[in-house]
Amino acid sequence: MSTKLRAAIIGATGYGGVELIRLLLTHPHVEITSVISSSNAGAPIADSYPHLNQIVQDTLDAIDVGLIKDKADVVFLATPHGVAGELAPKLLEAGLKVVDLSGDFRLKSGEVYEKWYKHKPADPAYVAKAVYGLSEVFGEEVKGSELISNPGCFPTATLLGLMPIVKKGWAELGSIIVDAKSGVSGAGRGLGLGVHFSEINENFLAYKVNKHQHTPEIEQALSRVAGEEVMITFTTHLVPMTRGILSTIYVNLKEKHTEDELIKLYRHYYEGRQFVRIRDKGKWPATKEVWGSNYCDIGISFDERTGRLTIISVIDNIVKGAGGQAVQNLNLMMGWDEAAGLAFTPVYP
Ligand SMILES: NC(=O)C1=CN([C@@H]2O[C@H](COP(=O)(O)OP(=O)(O)OC[C@H]3O[C@@H](n4cnc5c(N)ncnc54)[C@H](OP(=O)(O)O)[C@@H]3O)[C@@H](O)[C@H]2O)C=CC1
Numbered sequence: 001m002s003t004k005l006r007a008a009i010i011g012a013t014g015y016g017g018v019e020l021i022r023l024l025l026t027h028p029h030v031e032i033t034s035v036i037s038s039s040n041a042g043a044p045i046a047d048s049y050p051h052l053n054q055i056v057q058d059t060l061d062a063i064d065v066g067l068i069k070d071k072a073d074v075v076f077l078a079t080p081h082g083v084a085g086e087l088a089p090k091l092l093e094a095g096l097k098v099v100d101l102s103g104d105f106r107l108k109s110g111e112v113y114e115k116w117y118k119h120k121p122a123d124p125a126y127v128a129k130a131v132y133g134l135s136e137v138f139g140e141e142v143k144g145s146e147l148i149s150n151p152g153c154f155p156t157a158t159l160l161g162l163m164p165i166v167k168k169g170w171a172e173l174g175s176i177i178v179d180a181k182s183g184v185s186g187a188g189r190g191l192g193l194g195v196h197f198s199e200i201n202e203n204f205l206a207y208k209v210n211k212h213q214h215t216p217e218i219e220q221a222l223s224r225v226a227g228e229e230v231m232i233t234f235t236t237h238l239v240p241m242t243r244g245i246l247s248t249i250y251v252n253l254k255e256k257h258t259e260d261e262l263i264k265l266y267r268h269y270y271e272g273r274q275f276v277r278i279r280d281k282g283k284w285p286a287t288k289e290v291w292g293s294n295y296c297d298i299g300i301s302f303d304e305r306t307g308r309l310t311i312i313s314v315i316d317n318i319v320k321g322a323g324g325q326a327v328q329n330l331n332l333m334m335g336w337d338e339a340a341g342l343a344f345t346p347v348y349p
């Protein structure tokens, strides 16, 4: 009998789900035992994704908590907002571990969740149990937990870029401005005018200005680390590419620091954390340099004229921003090497 941890993926036909399949297929300690669909149960997964033909033979299972309990030990929820809030408590009560990729357990206030997500909040008892899985920052809390709330893609890039300077107390907290750009896969596989080729190709646009659901998530994590309430200005843009997020962050510093000093601070903060790489002085990361990988690459520059720090942080939204960080969190949860199943080089060119 296999001694591997048995994993089920709900939402397996979506982009987050299919990335989890890719990553878990080569994970040394995990076996995929159920791929689940709410609308296509009984059909082969290869009908949705022909590239999985002869790799994943299973037909899709239905969402049936009793069946999932028999087949799996851990469940990944790669479903739209509002689904995990209802489903995760039932899975936990059945004795399963849960890693949720949606926003349902990220915000500790139900009122704030309802305001930004326009969905009914999950049961507060379960929200309280959920650990916010920004692996490099809250990884200690992830160890041994039962319910992981995986961060959003923009928050992952942005928070990893901001944490060292905020934790050190060098940032003017009221001055943070985040200008973030995402590839179109961030919107998921669903169809719509907003992701139509002729609308997106050769176009560049801002969206959800001052209304993006990741604003309170970023503020909540920064406030925890700063020990006081932090508010940010956050603007998202859509770029005509498939994968990748680049977050440009501006923050005023309380005092002047040399770039050598700042780079040393950043490298010290992420010491021993192999998925965050800080660039040398004057070097900026590009999305292609993390494409298909679990890395977050960060470059920083301090402008002595304005006293402002510019931080450039890049990730692959579906890997470090979703499935990759979810697997990293599973590794931490289980006490395995955090890089198990994730130690691969970005695809280039
Ligand atoms: N794409 C990205 O870069 C990121 C996504 N996320 C989050 O991960 C989650 C999944 O996103 P993504 O994969 O992009 O989205 P997709 O739209 O690509 O996939 C979501 C899947 O959820 C399933 N689904 C739809 N409705 C329901 C329902 N009522 N109950 C159960 N399952 C349902 C669908 O599959 P089926 O019909 O077969 O059940 C669908 O394939 C979302 O919450 C998203 O916000 C987080 C970070 C990054």
Ligand SMILES: CC(=O)N[C@@H](CCC(=O)OP(=O)(O)O)C(=O)O
Pocket: 101, 102, 103, 151, 152, 153, 154, 182, 183, 184, 185, 186, 187, 188, 213, 214, 236, 238
């Ligand atoms: C390009 C694009 O549309 N991106 C999505 C990000 C979705 C995501 O990854 O985050 P959640 O899990 O919080 O939805 C957006 O801006 O809403």
